[in-house]
Amino acid sequence: MARILIVEGASRGLCLAGALIAKGHAVRVVTSNPERRGEIEQIGGECFLGTPARLATLRGVLEHVTIACWLLADADGDQELVRALNGSRLQQFLGSAIDSTLRGFLYEADSTHVPAEVLAEGERIVSETTARNLIPAVILRVDPSNPDTWLAQARGGVEELLEASPASVDARYADTYIPKSRSAFGGEASTQEDS
Numbered sequence: 001m002a003r004i005l006i007v008e009g010a011s012r013g014l015c016l017a018g019a020l021i022a023k024g025h026a027v028r029v030v031t032s033n034p035e036r037r038g039e040i041e042q043i044g045g046e047c048f049l050g051t052p053a054r055l056a057t058l059r060g061v062l063e064h065v066t067i068a069c070w071l072l073a074d075a076d077g078d079q080e081l082v083r084a085l086n087g088s089r090l091q092q093f094l095g096s097a098i099d100s101t102l103r104g105f106l107y108e109a110d111s112t113h114v115p116a117e118v119l120a121e122g123e124r125i126v127s128e129t130t131a132r133n134l135i136p137a138v139i140l141r142v143d144p145s146n147p148d149t150w151l152a153q154a155r156g157g158v159e160e161l162l163e164a165s166p167a168s169v170d171a172r173y174a175d176t177y178i179p180k181s182r183s184a185f186g187g188e189a190s191t192q193e194d195s
Contacts, residue, residue, distance in 0.1 A: 001024050001025055001026060002025050002026070002066040002067060002162055003025070003026045003027075003028065003064050003065050003066050004017075004020055004025050004026070004027045004028070004065070004066065004067045004068075004069065004158060005027075005028050005029075005030070005061060005062065005065045005067070005068040005069065006027060006028070006029045006030065006069045006071060007030045007052055007058075007061075007068065007069065007070050007071060007072065007093075008030055008031065008032075008051075008052065008071055008072055008075070010071075010074070012071060012074075012144060012147065012150060012151070012154075013029060013069070013071045014029070014036075014039060014040065014043065014045075015147065015151050016069065016071075016151060016154050016155065016158075017029050017040070017043060017045045018043045018044075018045075019151060019155050020155065020158060021043055021044045021045060026046070027044075027045045027046065028045065028046040028047075028048050028061065028065065029045045029046070029047060029048065030048045030049075030050050030051070030052070030058065030061060031047060031048070031049065031050075032049070032050065032051035032053070032057075034049055037049075048061055052070075052072065052085055052089050052090075052093065053081055053084075053085065053089070055089060055092055055093060055096075058093070062096065062097055062100040062101070062102060063100075063101075064101055065100065065101060065102055066101060066102070066103055066104065066162070067102070067103070067104040067105070067106065067158055067161050067162065068097065068102055068104070068105050068106070069105075069106040069108075069154070069158065070090060070093070070105070070106065070107050070108065070126075071108045071154075072085045072086065072090075072108065073086075073108040073109060073110055073111040073114055073119055073140075073144065074108075074111050074112065074113065074114065074144055075114065076113065082114055082118060083118050083121075086114070086118050086119060086121060086122035087118070087121050087122065087125065090107075090122050090125055090126070091125050091129065094125065094126065094129045094130070095129070097135070098133050098135075102135060103135065103136065103161075103164075104135065104136045104137070104138070104158075104161030104162065104164060105126060105130055105135055105136070105137045105138075105161070106137070106138045106140055106154070106157045106158060106161060107122060107123065107126040107137065107138070107139050107140065108140045108144075108154075109122065109123045109139050109140060109141050110140070110141045110142055110143055110144060111144065112143070112144060112145055123139055126139065127139070136160075136161050136164035137161075138157035138158075138160055138161055140153060140154055140157050142154075
């Protein structure tokens with residue numbers, strides 16, 4: 001069982017949460033709408049009230065999370081905010097994830113109305129940041145207007161991340177990876193001198 005975070009995603013995010021919960025995973029769903037709490041809890045999810053539009057409201061959201069799903073490709077409203085959600089806010093969120101339990105990141109990069117260049121910038125940020133920090137990533141490129149295909153690919157992306165290992169992320173950064181001490185978990189501790 002893994003703890004999975006879903007950042008927004010509206011009805012698609014809720015469908016993904018339900019599918020993951022059915023597989024035995026614990027799912028935390030971020031929503032800015034308190035009225036969605038009942039829907040989230042009814043399927044067995046944990047509701048976290050906050051919004052990526054104001055990252056301070058997400059303090060603590062990554063606690064014990066294994067995989068995070070950033071499902072904001074269909075965000076609507078103010079275009080500057082949409083750019084920020086797939087740009088500066090995404091980058092800040094990923095920056096806060098580096099020193100957490102996160103070991104995988106899924107980024108939704110297909111939309112019916114967000115400009116392609118905005119999503120391309122988000123994809124660049126995710127690819128570079130996760131590779132540099134040895135966090136496996138999946139870029140979800142599927143038309144959100146086809147919910148069955150979208151759900152199958154999103155669920156597959158999460159499963160792929162659960163099977164990934166940090167060492168397989170990007171060989172360019174392999175020589176900068178220093179394993180964390182495992183002594184607290186019963187294994188041998190490794191130090192920089194051991195590398």
